[in-house]
Amino acid sequence: MASRPIQRLADAFSKLPGVGPRQALRFVFFLLREERTYAAELGDAVRKLHDEVKRCTQCYKTFDVNGPAGSGTAAVAFCEICRDSRRKQHYVLVVEKEVDLQNIEGTGRYDGTYHVLGGTVNPLDSSAPSRLHVRELFSRLERRAADGRLELILGTSATTEGDTTALYLERTLSPLKARFEGFTISRLGRGLTTGTELEYSDEATISSALENRK
Amino acid sequence: MASRPIQRLADAFSKLPGVGPRQALRFVFFLLREERTYAAELGDAVRKLHDEVKRCTQCYKTFDVNGPAGSGTAAVAFCEICRDSRRKQHYVLVVEKEVDLQNIEGTGRYDGTYHVLGGTVNPLDSSAPSRLHVRELFSRLERRAADGRLELILGTSATTEGDTTALYLERTLSPLKARFEGFTISRLGRGLTTGTELEYSDEATISSALENRK
């Protein structure tokens, strides 16, 4: 057993996603070998994180309290994307995680807004709808749909969890589709991903790739 | 070192794709442990393969000499797909390997014909065009394009080799595009493959997935 302060820190590190007890211990010994300034900086950044970052009350993306969107005032509630008049508010792209949003922004091909779920729907977890702010998404779309055209893009992953979540959202939001003619729901296209060999592709992927050929 | 007949057979096995010397040796010891009938049957099937299988002179797919297309007559030169009047001859889907063709047939969503390249174009290998029957493909498309509408679908993999091959074919066949108005070349659509997480997707895939959303 490592000494108490080491073990305590390793235990805290091992709660981070994808970090096992062994790697957590390696983090601690790494900190001990490095200069004191590194541990001081890392510790500070971790402690202050929640004070420096705010969550957008419209799309649940995080943003810098002191950044251009934040401007240091506690009153600001919208992130820089939701406040950007050049972003088209009649596109709402639902993503599971904020990293997915970063990845989409990286393409420079999307100029609409987002809704960050912060997870996926698990059929066994009744708290998911409130945790993922589904009611808030419903209200936001309801308000916007009254103004005319509105497209909700389901940008969940092509995994079982992602597909389950997309299905759940489609069902939950179907009343809006019935009420508003200009409201549409779409899903990201399927096809060959860079690196895919046809030999190892499933039928659904090949069918979509054939359909979406261009 | 294993004994001579064992080593000789292991050497022959190790030429098979993806088989290293160790696995090849394991194959031999497996054959020795199994009943003699298995080795007899396997050996027979291997020896007779070339006599029982023919290659279509139009699309280069293999077919059963004694099957419905073959009918046991040596004169037959076309495979069962090329001879099937319900298959649309004005669609030609180029695939790298016959396994890819099997995979596409498995979807039941394609009713055109094929051209089996039997490999990919390697910029350093000047024999590729003749090995892949590119001249024959050119002639086939030229004849068919004179009849009106014709679509060539480049069904190569979404890998560097596949993309290089598709690009090579597009360039080689571009004179036909200039001559025949009804001749088009398309590529399989890109997007999320089953199992893809957005977090780990490249920009090209996300861009295509956005564009092909439905």
Place this chain on the structure above:
Amino acid sequence: MASRPIQRLADAFSKLPGVGPRQALRFVFFLLREERTYAAELGDAVRKLHDEVKRCTQCYKTFDVNGPAGSGTAAVAFCEICRDSRRKQHYVLVVEKEVDLQNIEGTGRYDGTYHVLGGTVNPLDSSAPSRLHVRELFSRLERRAADGRLELILGTSATTEGDTTALYLERTLSPLKARFEGFTISRLGRGLTTGTELEYSDEATISSALENRK
């Protein structure tokens, strides 16, 4: 579905250890792309294997019927190791598979004889003892032990299956240990394998490595 002769051969290939249906199919298309002579040679070598290879009636290793040990006479029953007067008959090293034997011979550090089990003992499989020639091993050791010193080295793998098999043999052969003073049973030493990091080593391995330090 591939055509009949192709599918039939793929089915036969897919019985080989570690070969799935997809790789089996790839083997067949590879044979079709290669020269006919390759298929002819491979097919021949597979068919003749059982006639050219014999199994030693003492240690169950295979040997070349036409080799120096075999000398082309059907009467020879012992392999080249068992017939070699320089090999010490009072060492018998039990291995699971003949490939293990080849690996040990490769070190050039062992000058005793072997017993090839041809598998491991599965507690649920009552046929194992007869399949692994355990009775024959018992008789062989019994005869030899009467002559004086005799060491049985259990060279099974350091896996659960290997350890179970070693334990089973130790129990089965314990009556011989009681009867013959010169008869000993040993196991291969444990310790760090090339490439092992201490950080990822289990306690048993570290304990042995400490004990066997030199």
Place this chain on the structure above:
Amino acid sequence: MASRPIQRLADAFSKLPGVGPRQALRFVFFLLREERTYAAELGDAVRKLHDEVKRCTQCYKTFDVNGPAGSGTAAVAFCEICRDSRRKQHYVLVVEKEVDLQNIEGTGRYDGTYHVLGGTVNPLDSSAPSRLHVRELFSRLERRAADGRLELILGTSATTEGDTTALYLERTLSPLKARFEGFTISRLGRGLTTGTELEYSDEATISSALENRK
């Protein structure tokens, strides 16, 4: 790009061993989703680490300043193992990293002392000897060897780096061997590691396993 405080923390996290920019970003978003208390605790533990942990001036293992060995006094310079009168001071086991030491302690089979190198010798890095406290190790062994029997156990990993380091230490410490008769240097034993299959073992491992059989 993520917002500034998020990116800054992600950059700090990505210095930890085995953490890439993507996982670092995931750590930050995880912290943001969790309760504030978790970030507060983790940040605190990281900041205080260097104050709560000391490095033994004899073996370079870390120890709890406030623990039984530390007793809260700044004066204490030896860790709990070096201060333990039941540990045999005439055994010194050299390990690369403190995690290796924890692993060896876990076996309960070693009752000597340690020397924690804190890394391996890289032939291109001339600072290694001072960084690994090799001079201090030399002096420590020199003092101890004068008292009689002394065994240095080279407990480096069975990797190229570990073997290079062991060789370097053997050479550097050879003058002591010449001067003191009771001083010996040993290495951890090689053999089969739990999980090893004979089929995939290298010759050195098999040779050692044969030699160390018991």
